[in-house]
Structure formats: C-alpha cells, structure tokens
Amino acid sequence: MPELPEVESTVRRLEPALLGRTITNVKVFWERSVALPSAATFKKKLKGKKIVAASRRAKYMVFKLSPSGYLLIHLRMSGTTAGFSNDTPPIKHTRIIFELNNGTYLRFDDVRKFGKCFYTERLEDVTGNLGIEPLEASFDEFKQIFDAKRTIKTLLLDQHKIAGIGNIYADETLWMAHIHPTRIAASLTEKELKALYNAIRKILPAAIKAEGTDFGDNVVTGNFHPKIYGKPGVPCPRCKTAIEKTTVGQRGTHFCPQCQR
DNA sequence: CAACCGACCTGTTCGC
DNA sequence: TGCGAACAGGTCGGTT
DSSP: OOOHHHHHHHHHHHHHHHTTOBEEEEEESSGGGEEESOHHHHHHHHTTOEEEEEEEETTEEEEEEESSOEEEEEOTTTEEEEEEETTSOOOTTEEEEEEETTSEEEEEEETTSOOEEEEESSTHHHHTTOOBOTTTSOHHHHHHHTOSSSBHHHHHHOTTTBOSOOHHHHHHHHHHTTOOTTSBGGGOOHHHHHHHHHHHHHHHHHHHHTTSBBOSSSSOBOOBOOSSTTOTTSBOTTTOOBOEEEEETTEEEEEOTTTOO
8 A cells, every 4th residue: 555655644643652752562463574683583672762763765664763773664555553542452453563651552553464564773774775765866866767678657666766656656647747657668758757757746745745545444544536546437637538447567557548658 | 677477465346 | 145256555586
C-alpha cells in the first residue's frame, strides 16, 4: 500500500506522540517482521533508546534514536503503524509493539507480513541503495535517470533509481503527463520528461496533503482520490475514453488509450 | 541490461 | 449459495 505520500503522512501523524519518548520494551509477535538484526538483538538494542527525530526516506519511516542508532519501518503492502494507550489490546495482525515511557505504545500491524523493521547504527546500511527523492531532485537529476531502454513505468517503480513512487502514483503521474506506461524511457522528449517531473511534484504533495489515498479500508485511510488508478472502464476525466487496465512489469496498470501515447 | 517468475503472506473479490 | 482462482498499495533473488 503505502507509497511516499502515505508514509509521509504517517510519520507526520506519529511524530508528536513519539518525539522525546523512550522505548521501554519491545514485543515481537512475528519474528520475520524484523529484518535487521535478529529479533533478539533488535529488542535489546531498542530498549532504553530515546526517539529524537522522525522523518521519511523513500517508503521508509526513519526514527533517529539517542544516544545512537535508527529504527526504520517499511510498511510494504499491508503494514500500518499507530499509537495506543497501554490499556488497548493488540489485534490479530499485530506484529510488533514498542512500549514507551508514558503509558502508550507504538504498534506495527501487518496482515500480509511483508512489512519490515530495522535497527541500524548507520542509516546507509539500509537506505544506501535508494534512488533520488522525487520531491527533492532537480530536473537535471531527474532527467538522468531516464536514459535507459526500459519501459517508463518500470523505471518509475525502480526504487534504486527514484525512490518512493509506487503503483498508484506511477499510473497517476503518467496519466497527468500524457505518457503511455510502456514507452521506452530513453525515447521521451524533454517536454515529456518535464511534464512527468511536474506531475510528480503536483500529485505527491496533493496526496500528502490529503493524507494518502482513499481505499475505503484499514490500510490507507486518506482522502486522495485517484483519477484513473483502480478505475478500469471509467471515462477518462480529460477525454471521456474508457480507462484501460493491462499489465506492465507484472503490475496492474491503468491508462487512457486516447490521451496517453 | 531488461523482462519475467516465484517467493514472501493473508484477505477479499470475481467468475462460473 | 459455494468454491477455487485471481488479485492486492512492495521488494528481492534467480532465470531467461
């Protein structure tokens, strides 16, 4: 689920509840939700650490700890995080609980168990291979990525090239930029690349402001409404042609056959 | 280098 | 109504 806007919204929501709090205990209900290091070491390393900053890198939540280290959380497909008071019981899908020193806890729930938590002393050990941040890169930095013979959508989803865009926002930004998802990246004109760059810088902030995409479920509870994602057969908002759904790079892909060439 | 495939997982929706 | 197949916001490692 969560792509850049959802992760950003989640971090902003959690920040006031976590800053200055100390982790007093960690309960792991599903060991493989801990990616690094072992679950036992993870618990030991986090206990007693104070959360001094909350931020986002790509689709990772990053919590800086004192006196050292970082807690990173990647929600993957179905993860969620939220704070609760200690008298709230965990649910069926609770994978990890981080108890805090004020009678509350941070809970990591994850139906499909794909989400991962990391503890590391050096941030780059986890985030070192990630590509540019879509909202921070200059147009020149952005442009360099697309000098490749791959399809544009596959590139947009490649976190080692550009990090944070997922399936929803790849489809949405390509639609806004009038670019067909199977176009070869290197064939895009300067004008098309600029349109894509602008679409990203328009759609992602709007989605952050809306606190993520509205899917009517428990995973993403935001208020951003996609124009074409998840809407096969629905008239294109621009030209009224029926939105098509195909597969690109093994991912469900929505586009307008009329205005994306 | 790039596309494809199976894993990793559970839950919901679709099609017959 | 029932039941298996298909599919879901992500990513990785191994193969074509």
